[in-house]
Amino acid sequence: MIHFVGAGPGAPDLITLRGARLLAEAGLVVYAGSLVNPQLLEGTPPGCVVMDSARMTLEDVVEALQSAHDRGIDAVRLHTGDPALYGAIREQMDQLDARGIPYDVTPGVSSLFGAAAALGAELTLPGVTQSLIVTRAEGRTPVPEAERLVGLAAHGCTLALFLSAGLLDRVEADLAAAGLEPDTPAAIVYRATWPDQQVHRCTASTLARTARQAGITRTALVLVGRFLGEGFDRSLLYDPAFSHGYRTAHAAPPCRKGPAEAARDE
Template identity: 60%
Template sequence: MVHFVGAGPGGPDLITLRGARLLSEADCVIYAGSLVNPALLALTKEGASIYNSAQMTLEQVLAVIGEMERSGKTTVRLHTGDPCLYGAIQEQMDQLDELGIPWDVTPGVSSFCGAAAAVGTEYTLPGVSQSVIITRMAGRTPVPERESIASLAAHGATMVIFLSAGMLEGLSTELLKGAYTPDTPAALVYKATWPEEKVVRCTVGTLAQAGREHQISKTALVLVGDFLSHSYQRSLLYHPGFSTEFRQGDGSLDGAAL
């Protein structure tokens, strides 16, 4: 059996209870060494085989899994954050299906959640943005043209941009082709939830400068949007004038919006 486990954004106590249990029971752990906090390996049992997938190809990963399966052993494939985002797990699951090897997925806390916690804000604010676009810049790995930064930036929604901290000059240029202005708030969140976490607030126009000044060029998320300005309307959810299935409003609605 192979368990794909989300390791969480970095803080070793942010792995799920299920993920920690599976990690502690595994005979073999193949972890994304370039991103997963190695402190999590302290949860593995004595004698477990440990492999760093940053130094392996897909074929090598599958060879190790196959060897473990033939020996009747259990493998945990430990991915950073939640494995459904930029985890390259679909190709692994499909190959395992072809090999007849059973698998399951244990979700994890994504770094985009950790980044919001680090900044101390909410992505979906009434009157500001009700949509979150999670994307990346085209680099060595291309993205579909319809999903270019400029195209997505046209919405003016909250954006969380992965895998792009090394391309901040170009990212800023592409963002400005959309609905954002040079003064639109932005933030660089380096290693969210790790001990060395760093938050740098800036604007779309000063992204590249902020990256240079704070020496951030990798392992960081870029947050963009007016949600960072802390100007928003009160939600109706807890407004005294708003009736719900559980509470009768008092009729005092004053124009607040969901």
């Protein structure tokens, strides 16, 4: 069996229990060497063949997986974060399907959630935003016309930009064209959960300058939105005056309004 496994965002103890077990049983591991923490490979058994895919083509990877299958060896294709996000796994799975080789997928913790944890942030705040847009700036890899950043940013949702740390001048221009205020909170999280993690808070208009000052050009997640600000509403789920299937509403002493509620009353 071929196992596609999400390695998590970087910290070796953020791989799932299932992912760690599959590594411990693998006879072959093909891992994304430029992004996956090599400490994870310490969990492979003696005799396991380990291959770095950084210099491999799709054809090289599939041939290695085919060879393991032909020899009756379980193989792990180890991807960074969760392989469903910018993991390039569909093309690999299509090749395996064409060859009749079985596989499964073990999800992982995305660097998006590692970055949110580093920021101490909630991506969806009541009264601020209830939607998250995961996208990337257009670079060498094109973006569909309907998904250009200038259009997506106009929604005012939380924005999470992968693979965009080297394109922040363009990102700033697109955010401004979308109508975002220059002081819209933003952050750059470099190598979330790794020992050398960096967190840089800034604004929508200072992303490029912040990255230049920190020397960041890659391996960083960019987050933009008012969810990084101070104001939001209290959750109704835990409001004593709100009924749901597990709790009946009851009278409660007045509760201080959150900044978002207070602003609407002014």
